[in-house]
Amino acid sequence: MIIDAHTHLYGRWLNLRGIKPRDFVRIMDETGIDKACVFTLEGFFDARGTNDTLAALAKGFEGRLYPWATVDPNMGDIAVKDLRRAVLKLGMRGLKIHPWLQAFSLTNSYFLKVVEETIRLNIPIITHNGSPPYACPTQVGNLAKKFPEAKLILAEAGLKDLWLDAVAVGKKYPNVYLCPAASPFSAVLEMVRSVPIEKLVFGTDLGFSQKEEVLLEMEKIRRLPLTEADREKIFSGNITKLVDFET
Amino acid sequence: MKTIDGNATLERGGVKALLEEMDRSGAERAVIGPARNFAAVDNRAGNSYVAAAVRRHPDRFTGFAVASPWYGKKAVAELERARGLGLSGLKIFPALQGFILTDPLIFPLMDFAERADWPVWCAAGAPIAAMPLQLAELAETYPRVRFMMGYGGFCDFWYDVPDSLNRCPNLWIETSYIHPCQITPWVESCGISKFVFGSDHPFSSLPLELKKIGLLNDSIDKRAILGENLARFLGRPR
Numbered sequence: 001m002i003i004d005a006h007t008h009l010y011g012r013w014l015n016l017r018g019i020k021p022r023d024f025v026r027i028m029d030e031t032g033i034d035k036a037c038v039f040t041l042e043g044f045f046d047a048r049g050t051n052d053t054l055a056a057l058a059k060g061f062e063g064r065l066y067p068w069a070t071v072d073p074n075m076g077d078i079a080v081k082d083l084r085r086a087v088l089k090l091g092m093r094g095l096k097i098h099p100w101l102q103a104f105s106l107t108n109s110y111f112l113k114v115v116e117e118t119i120r121l122n123i124p125i126i127t128h129n130g131s132p133p134y135a136c137p138t139q140v141g142n143l144a145k146k147f148p149e150a151k152l153i154l155a156e157a158g159l160k161d162l163w164l165d166a167v168a169v170g171k172k173y174p175n176v177y178l179c180p181a182a183s184p185f186s187a188v189l190e191m192v193r194s195v196p197i198e199k200l201v202f203g204t205d206l207g208f209s210q211k212e213e214v215l216l217e218m219e220k221i222r223r224l225p226l227t228e229a230d231r232e233k234i235f236s237g238n239i240t241k242l243v244d245f246e247t
Numbered sequence: 248m249k250t251i252d253g254n255a256t257l258e259r260g261g262v263k264a265l266l267e268e269m270d271r272s273g274a275e276r277a278v279i280g281p282a283r284n285f286a287a288v289d290n291r292a293g294n295s296y297v298a299a300a301v302r303r304h305p306d307r308f309t310g311f312a313v314a315s316p317w318y319g320k321k322a323v324a325e326l327e328r329a330r331g332l333g334l335s336g337l338k339i340f341p342a343l344q345g346f347i348l349t350d351p352l353i354f355p356l357m358d359f360a361e362r363a364d365w366p367v368w369c370a371a372g373a374p375i376a377a378m379p380l381q382l383a384e385l386a387e388t389y390p391r392v393r394f395m396m397g398y399g400g401f402c403d404f405w406y407d408v409p410d411s412l413n414r415c416p417n418l419w420i421e422t423s424y425i426h427p428c429q430i431t432p433w434v435e436s437c438g439i440s441k442f443v444f445g446s447d448h449p450f451s452s453l454p455l456e457l458k459k460i461g462l463l464n465d466s467i468d469k470r471a472i473l474g475e476n477l478a479r480f481l482g483r484p485r
Binding site (some may be wrong): 216 | 263323325342372373374398401402403424426427447450451452454457458459462
């Protein structure tokens with residue numbers, strides 16, 4: 001079983017067009033991905049309505065595509081309402097944020113209300129990171145310390161420049177998980193050496209990236225010196241403990 | 248197809264592993280340079296180590312040198328020494344060595360590169376020291392020096408990469424870390440002749456980086472990326 005914990009379904013970002021649902025699932029079939037957590041692509045620029053759009057796009061692909069919500073913390077209480085509706089009415093499985101593109105700090109009091117709501121709803125947050133000034137692993141670590149009940153996933157796991165920070169917070173905070181999409185191979189090797197294997201989840205950024213990147217990310221995990229049992233944890237076991245794929 | 252790795256690095260004891268990886272991957276040659284502590288502070292030891300590897304394996308390696316610009320005149324003297332040992336290019340690491348690409352601190356090393364006809368590979372991408380447009384400024388300041396944007400400028404300043412390349416006829420780009428979905432449009436907008444394969448071994452994986460080039464669409468001239476373009480960056484036979 002392979003679950004992709006980090007993808008973006010169809011939408012637009014400047015001149016980048018995402019991948020339409022049918023083509024998206026075809027790529028999953030061709031690369032051997034069973035299920036995917038799908039996020040918005042354009043909702044980082046205008047979050048209102050984005051959850052309805054994403055839910056509609058994923059309709060008809062139940063059992064393969066699992067949409068996650070995105071809200072705009074700058075909207076204050078509206079963001080909390082949007083999140084509750086996305087989870088309770090639209091059935092969304094988690095919260096995806098991109099603090100750099102959405103222009104908010106992880107210490108912002110409006111955002112902290114959103115975090116509290118994710119705890120009440122028992123859903124994880126996956127956040128873009130590796131990009132200063134708003135998306136650094138240590139900022140997520142700070143959030144993890146404030147909210148030990150929050151489940152926080154570092155998408156990209158610090159990217160190329162801040163992966164050492166991702167390893168540090170992954171080791172330190174029990175509620176921080178790493179999704180090393182686009183991380184250097186040597187960084188992923190260090191992650192499996194020094195971070196508990198249960199903290200690592202597989203992701204590809206498909207939708208922002210393409211089929212070729214999916215193949216490369218899979219190859220990266222397959223080349224790690226791991227037992228098959230541990231590889232299976234990264235490919236699917238760990239994310240199933242954070243996300244409800246059953247209902 | 249002839250394959251040359253335009254960016255591999257050595258830590259102490261790293262020669263054997265690199266050669267094995269090259270043999271497994273079918274890479275005939277590699278441009279090698281000192282990594283990590285060698286690049287940051289132990290420049291002399293790093294240059295000597297790389298030069299020894301080149302002397303032992305002249306058919307497999309071309310060697311680049313390092314010198315922290317903070318050493319001033321001593322840095323230039325170290326590059327002169329490295330040239331005497333057979334090294335033939337310069338690698339700079341702004342984030343690791345602690346300087347910004349527009350800082351005149353680096354100019355004495357660039358003056359040396361110009362005098363020696365040495366190409367300059369730059370670890371590029373990290374804010375605030377080594378962003379693509381900062382490298383373009385340096386390349387325009389030294390139009391007779393050939394520069395390489397290492398790591399493809401990965402990651403968050405990718406929008407600046409095409410303008411940087413197109414502004415500077417003396418600037419090439421090395422392909423480690425960047426994605427196929429980035430390389431393809433950049434080849435269209437900047438021309439294939441700018442692109443040079445590099446693995447950043449051992450920090451990325453040579454076989455994975457080569458697989459990436461293989462996954463590029465058929466319209467892209469892989470032969471150019473895997474060796475032909477590097478020859479123009481290196482200049483006279485080395």
